[in-house]
Every structure is written in structure tokens, then in C-alpha cells.
Amino acid sequence: MSVNPKELKYTREHEWALIEGNRAKVGITDFAQSHLGDIVYVDLPPLGKEIKKGETLLVVESVKTASDVYAPLSGKVIEINNALSKAPEKVNRDPYGEGWMVIMEIKDPKEAEELLSSEDYESYLSTIS
Amino acid sequence: MLKRTPLYELHLKLGARMVPFAGWEMPVQYRGIVEEHLAVRQKAGLFDVSHMGEIRVKGPKALEFLQHMTTNDVSRLKVGQSQYSTVLNEEGGIKDDLIVGHLKEDEYFLVPNASNAEKIFAWFKEHEIPGAEITNESPIWGEIALQGPSSQEILQKVVPFDLNNLPYFHLRESQIERVPVIISRTGYTGEDGFEIFSPWDETPKVWEILMEEGKGLPLEPCGLGARNTLRLEMRYALHGNDIDETTNPIEAGLGWVVKLGKGDFIGREVLLKVKAEGPKRKLVGFELLEQGVPREHYKVLKDGEEVGMVTSGAYSPSLKKGIGLAYLRIEYHQPGTELEIQIREKLVRAQVVETPFWKSGTVGKIRAKEV
Secondary structure, three states: OOOOOOOOEEOOOOEEEEEEOOEEEEEEOHHHHHHHOOEEEEEOOOOOOEEOOOOEEEEEEEOOOEEEEEOOOOEEEEEEOOHHHHOOOHHHHOOOOOOOOEEEEEOOHHHHHHOEOHHHHHHHHHHHO | OOEEOOOHHHHHHOOOEEEEEOOEEEEEEOOOHHHHHHHHHHOEEEEEOOOOOOEEEEOOOHHHHHHHHEOOOHHHOOOOEEEEEEEEOOOOOEEEEEEEEEEEOOEEEEEOOHHHHHHHHHHHHHOOOOOOEEEEOOOOEEEEEEEOOOHHHHHHOOOOOOHHHOOOOEEEEEEEOOEEEEEEOOOOOOOOEEEEEEEHHHHHHHHHHHHHHHOOOOEEEEOHHHHHHHHHHOOOOOEOOOEOOOOOOOOOOOHHHOOHHHOOOOOHHHHHHHHHHOOOEEEEEEEEOOOOOOOOOOEEEEOOEEEEEEEEEEEEOOOOEEEEEEEEEHHHOOOOOEEEEEEOOEEEEEEEEOOOOOOOOOHHHHHHHHO
């Protein structure tokens, strides 16, 4: 299993966020992609979608199951990774790189403080696996 | 408490992800469902199906008993032949689908589904007649399915007879390195293959022998995930999803295993009526015309009106699109009919297609050879 990058923030639902200013790039963690197995479709949200933290942001379909991905932060979807519509397997191959899913404009920067650091996320993983 | 097959420890060693299924702790995948699926289509895969049930019926009245309890015509089976069949309730609903093998003179070996084995055994006992002795052998037998175009090449190395003499839907007793086995040329994948029954405790030995012989082919261990996508591409029904006690074989597209002319059997009266009136709904295959994955219980719509429900759905690794089975109101069952599947809040376009979805399976070739 690859290391969870230190510069990212994490949720207990296995999303990650790369926060830069008022924008956050969002994806799912290596743990999540490994548990879902072969990802065959990423049902991306429409641009401009406004969403609250914890609501369903998008759905990832693996061969096995459909899985909700929750918004790690409140805000608006301003960019989606269209490359995933042709190559959803990028999420399996490179969950922290080419497998990113959306970029959000953050509404409330304070919410970011509630997210987990990579160390916290890894100790959380050790309690569930 | 979940039951474990004799291969449980081997699965853990192979890095399988274990899940509960029909009361058993079973491997859902090892390296990945798509990889395992394609291994079976191209070379070979090995499945632990020890959870499946085994029931033996023997005696001078065994044939008469099975003619009454199952829908296919058992009298057509010569010794060494087997057939796919269904067991119905009095209302014509499907209690289980199973394979009936004519193992010896006056002796039949039946393979019901794991989740139905106890129920079918109890149902048989309830209807038992003198001269037909029914034994539940589920605890005695482990079962391994070797499936894929290379199956014969692998198995031939370890059995003492020519597998060319075991055509599709035939079975016989034999041995693999002194382990007594029953070998059946059947499967649930659409490829050539064998289902090998071995004594419970000796099943790990058979697994290891086959894995060793298949090394370098490669022979992939395969889990329930690939088993499901492989069977769905062939439109093989899954009891509990596509068929159950509320569905009859005619609407399920299994009319070919119902022989109404063979004499009386449980459920026959109802089926005669269904056949005379015509079924009101039909189980059909559909494919998505857009991206997405259909799943069981999703609604099927036609011009905004609900006309059916998905019973099985998946991403097809061979066809690289979403496929599924659904019961549709009879007027919509024709191939080419356009429909919508409701996937969450979206309506995704789909169309009814001819099945099997996967048409180049090696099972077609061995079936042709048999005739």
C-alpha cells in the first residue's frame, strides 16, 4: 500500500483533499480504491454544484459495488476530472495523482481544521483494518 | 456464525478478500475481479464452490421420484449424463435451480445452490417414496470449479482417463492422485470446464495439485466476484436474484428445462395455465447505451413509466459496458426495445438485447462437438 501523502488532508470516509488557498482538489484514498477493487465508472457531479460537507459529492462504481464519495468540505464544484470518464482505472492506479476527481471552491476555510492529517488518518486505518 | 469451506486457510494465504455469502465465508476476489474474469475467458480459473449442496437419490424408484420433483425429463439421462433443471413449489415458483446427474444405474447426484441445499433436502424428504433413498451429502463433499479454455489441458495431467470421453454435461467417478472424486463437465462461466467433487478434507490437496499443474499458464484463483460477472455475461440465472419462489420458469426464460409432456410433476398444473395464457412478464437481458452500472432493484422505465425491475446487474469485463437482467412487462421484451434504467436520480438509456451477452465462450464449441 502506498504512503498517504503528508500534504493532503483526510476524512474517516476515505476522501482526501489538497487545499490551496480557497480551492481544494478532492479524491479517494489508496485504502478506498483498494477496497472498492476495479473502478469502472466515476459518476462526476455537474460543474457549479453546491454542496455541504458530508453530503454525497459523487458516486464511484466498481465491478463489485456503487460507493458514495462525500464532500470533505462545503463549497462549489468548479472543475471535474473529465479524463476519468474514459479511464476510470486511473483512480486505482494513481489515487493521489491522475485519479483526482473534482476541484471545489471552499466556502468555509475553518472546516479544513476538522480534517485528519496523514498521521491521524493512518492511525485511524490501523483501528479498522 | 459463518461456515468455512475446507479451503479457507488457502484463501487467506492467497490474499483473498473474504465476504459472507449464503451463510458461508467465501473469497470475493484475490487479485481483482476483472483480472480473474479475463483469466477464465482466456486461459483458466479455479473457484472454491464447496458451499454448493450435494444430494444423492438412489434406489429402484429414484427416477420416478425425481420425475415428480424436478421439471426436466430425467428419463432422458443415460448413465453418465447430467441435465440442468428446476424444482418448483405447488404454485409453480422456483424453489431452486440445480444439476441432476445420472451417476450410476438407479443413482442420481444432484447439486443445489448453497443457500437452498437444506430447503431442497427437506422438501425431498417431505415427498419421499419407498424405493428412493435421499441423502444430504453436502457436508461430505468439497467442490472446486476449474473453468476456462485451458481446463482440459490442466485436468488431463492428473486424471487416469481421456477427457475427450467426458463430453459437456456428463459426469463420472474417478480419482486425482488417489483422492476419489466425481468429475462433471459443467460450469457457470460460459467456458469449457469441470466441477470436481472431492471428500471435504481432501479438497485442499486437489486444489494444490491443480494450482501446481496450472502454474505458468496461468491458472488464476477466482472469487465470487468473477463468478458473478462470468455467469451474468452468459445470462445464467442466480437463484435469489433472477429467480425465486415467486417467479416461474416460463417467465424466467427457463421453459427449455420444463418438460410438460413427461407426466405429472410438482408445479405442472400452474405452468400449463401460464403457458396457455402466456406469461405477463419476462426476464430479459439489457445493456446500457451510456456509461454507468445497473444494479439489482433498480427501476426500469419506458417513456417515464415504470415497466420492470433489475434483478442482476454489473459491469461486464468482456464487453466493457453495463449489462443486466430485468423482469419487464411482456410487451417490452423484444430485443431492440429502448428503455431507461433509473440509476440514483438519473435515467440512463438502455436497450433489450439477445442473450447470452457473451457469445464467444468455449462452451459453445464443446456443445457443438457433443452433437
